[in-house]
Amino acid sequence: MFKIATWNVNSLKVRLPRVLEWIDKNKPAVLALQETKTQDKDFPLSAILETGYQVSYAGQKTFNGVAILSRHSIEEVSVGLPGFADEQQRVLAATVDGVRIIDFYVPNGQSPDSDKYQYKLKWLEHAVAYVRQQLALYPKLVVLGDFNIAPEDRDVHDPIKWEGSVLVSGPERAAFQGLLGLGLKDAFRLFDQPPAVFSWWDYRAGAFHRNFGLRIDHILISEALVSSCRSCTIDRDTRKGTQPSDHAVVIAGFNDLIA
């Protein structure tokens, strides 16, 4: 069994000790990070290389930023969405042992009446086109990250309260279905899951302890990978303890995929 995982770390500067601790304990084959909030010149490269992992990253000041850590060599690195000029660093793709990995930090969207929401929908249009193109080139494809979309009401702690708001609105969910329509599967839904499993909880008002969360971090896999996928879980422990990110780690377990 080996693991492919995704984690919105909400600042790699702050979360580096927790990331190092987590990879030492879990030894994932691949870990995709979002919201590193770290310029490339400040990326903690040596600390990560010392773990034996290789890493590619695309960051910027203050916001956004993505990285891919891998125990195996990282090849064919690509930054951004083709045909969508964007200063915001939200997309990083790489090939690991013939498996194409696309790390997405989908825009938040703020609220449906905001310019940021329009940016999110436009971004998602180009993301779907990109995944379609990549899938044609790489049958073994994993698209993972912070999608900032709760695909269904069962991914929302209180669907009535959240109805129509950002992260759950119809157009956002339609875009998510557009990704699945390319032939990708939500790895989490390949398996029986208990109710009310989420990947993000607000820092405020004790949301985590009341399990007021959303499932917005996802691992999508192509048909060629479905038969080797053995599990998909969310590590709630990563939301506990000292200085946690507001997102937990999502992990897909595979066999017969990467050596």
Place this chain on the structure above:
DNA sequence: ATGGCGGCTCGCAGCCGA
């Protein structure tokens, strides 16, 4: 209860996140 927390910034309050 639109706050609440936490991270960011040439900060000392305001932004953004989700």
